[in-house]
Amino acid sequence: MRIATALCLSLGLLSEAALAAPDLILHHGRIVTMDEALSFSEAVAVEGGRIIAVGDNDSVLGLKGERTELLDLKGKTLMPGLMDSHVHPGSAAMIEFDHEIPTMETIADVLAYLTSRVKASKPGDLISLRQVFITRLEEKRYPTRAELDLVAPENPVVFSTGPDAMLNSLALKLAGIDRNYQLPKESPARVESDAKGEPTGLLRSFSPKIAAKAVTRSPTEADRYERTQALFRDYNSVGLTTVADRDCSFGQTALYEKLHQNGDLSVRMRVSMSIPAMSLWPATQKAIEEVVASPLTQPSTDLQIIGTKVYLDGGMLTGSSFMTEPWGISEAYGISDPEYRGVQKISADRLKQLVEMVTASGLQFTAHSVGDAAVKLLVDTYEEVNKTHSVRDARSSITHCNFMQPESIAKAARLGVCIDLQPIWLHMDGLTLTGHFGQERMKIFQPLRACFDQKVIVGGGSDHMQKIGSFRSVNPYNPWLGMWTAITRKAGKLNEPVHAENAITREEALRLYTTNNAYLLKLEKDTGSIEKGKLADLILVDRDPLDCPLDDLPQTQVLKTWLGGKVVFSR
Known part of the structure; x- marks a missing residue:
């Protein structure tokens, strides 16, 4: 028998199926392969964690052996696992370790929460609240310094929304900030002042040291492990099989390594390491060298450092993204300077240094770039660096990229620059942004149609920051809601879509979270579609996202999720 087998192998006469029957066959389903042609099939065979056959029921079932597990999909839709x-x-994972944080929709909700924290604290304890974005509050503004003083007269309070924060009087005092406070000359930060020159409490791109400590429970290493594992299982429950940590530390990668070693890592991890962009250059250079030297930069489908991340501007949700035209005076955002264009955190010269060093190593460079001026600066920098070496080969990227001029789209297309974009922001923040910027400026907000038409690779993400739960989280990480938003351009509490001409099709929305993300995250040879040879990262869903009633798409239920052919979630 051995001689016969060897002879058949040498003559190429023995089929793969005869050598090793599949571990698993999924059959009688509607299989959306997401291959280049968007073809459909009926059955899939899996062996050793990879797909060995895709085809009609009879041909694939003909591969089964004695040990093959069969699962009748009963006509339900099977798709590639999704990626964020x-x-x-x-x-x-850890934000609610100490206590649950309620959803806040009004200033009254914010003040009620802070009042509850005052009651649970002692006078002098630091009280902080992070990532309650003013664009999502009914009043569309920051709580004032006076309002924070009223509920917490004896506690320093920091209401932080990403790069910007509102402080109460005691927090300002403990930080040493008064009308005479001077920031370092080259700092991009701002301390906003009223007409009398007194600090309003609003700080832009600035986190001062406050001489007080927050009294909260400290998690153990085991706590972090368990809560991260629980979060990843929840990712699996909405169909996510791959995610990218876009601001990671070596301490966090060590946790991912431990989860992987123990067989508890239920998603494929792609990592962008945080870099101190504006330190003295020797320190920044050393930080990049440490990333480049890490063994985790070696190709791996399970856990890999794919690049670095820096912050080029502030946030649109907080009034500090770097814009081509002035923001405009706004009570909501606390803007009184008619010429204010937001915050540029990294100088052009330093940005070029960073891009050159990271891309030369073959790693993906990406920068938080929200405003159209920040996007233009980064794309222009990629163009300069591309004269020396290919930025396309390194999968150079722009993170967020919410406002994007046509010229920047064309240049990104020519250079092969990818985009890491969060469609959900249109749904969550479109009302406030349209109210502030107006219809004309919103034409360039998340211009997905133009990006797809010019073949710019755009990947769909969430920027999930806080809480476990795909709809209750900040920001929601439910990919089906992200797809629906990209297709409909509908924003909460707005009657009309936000520039429907920028919408994309259902297939294109699916590609945001499958094939496009696979390319963006350097996994396109192994994931993103259901094709022979690729990893069996699969999801079974209760409806076909390509033809179900469109407004039902956000309620899509994932029935089962496989990672490398192993079930990691089952409803």
């Missing part, structure tokens, strides 16, 4: 190009698992 931008999450922050470290903070997201």
Whole structure:
């Protein structure tokens, strides 16, 4: 028998199926392969964690052996596992470790929460609230310094929304900030002042040291492990099989390594390491060298450092993204300077240094770039560096990229620059942004149609920051809601879509979270579609996202999720 087998192998006469029957056959389903042609099939065979056959029921079932598990899909839809190009698992998993944080929709909700924290604290304890974005509050503004003083007269309070924060009087005092406070000359930060020159409490791109400590429970290493594992299981429950940590530390990668070693890592991890962009250059250079030297930069489908991440501007949700035209005076955002264009955090010269060093190593460079001026600066920098070496080969990227001029889209297409974008922001924040910027400026907000038409690779992400739960989280990481938003361009509490001409098709929305993300995250040879040879990262869903009633798409239920052919979630 051995001689016969060897002879058949040498003559190429023995089929793969005869050598090794599949572990698993999924059959009688509607299989959306997401291959280049968007073909459909009926059955899939899996062996050793990879797909060995895709085809009609009879041909694939003909491969079964004695040990093959058969699963009749009964006509339900099978798809590739979904990917999220931008999450922050470290903070997201732990934010409610000390206590549950309620959803806040009004200033009254914010003040009620802070009042409850005052009652649970002692005078002098630091009280902080992070990532309650003013664009999502009914009043569309920051709580004032006076309002914070009223509920917490004896506690320093920091209401932080990403790069910006509102402080109460005691917090300002303990930080040493008064009308005479001077920031370092080259700092991009701002301390906003009223007409009398007194600090309003609003700080832009600035986190001062406050001489007080928050009194909260401290998690153990085991706590972090268990909560991160629980978060990843929840990712699996909405169909996510791959995620990218877009601001990671070596301490966090060590946790991912431990989860992987123990067989508890239920998603494929792609990592962008945080870099101190504006330190003295020797320190920044050393930080990049440490990333480049890490063994985790070696190709791996399970856990890999794919690049670095820096912050080029502030946030659109907080009034500090770097814009081509002035923001405009706004009570909501606390803007009184008619010429204010937001915050540029990294100088052009330093940005070029960073891009050159990271891309030369073959790693993906990406920068938080929200405003159209920040996007233009980064794309222009990629163009300069591309004269020396290919930025396309390194999968150079722009993170967020919410406002994007046509010229920047064309240049990104020519250079092969990818985009890591969060469609959900249109749904969550479109009302406030349209109210502030107006219809004309919103034409360039998340211009997905133009990006797809010019073949710019855009990956869909969530920027998940806090809480476990795909709809209750900040920001929601439910990919089906992200797809629906990209297709409909509908924003909460707005009657009309936000520039429907920028919408994309259902197939294109699926590609945001499958094939496009696979390319963006350097996994396109192994994931993103259901094709022979690729990893068996699969999801079974209760409806076909290509033809179900469109407004039902966000309620899509994942029935089962496989990672490398192993079930990691079952409803």
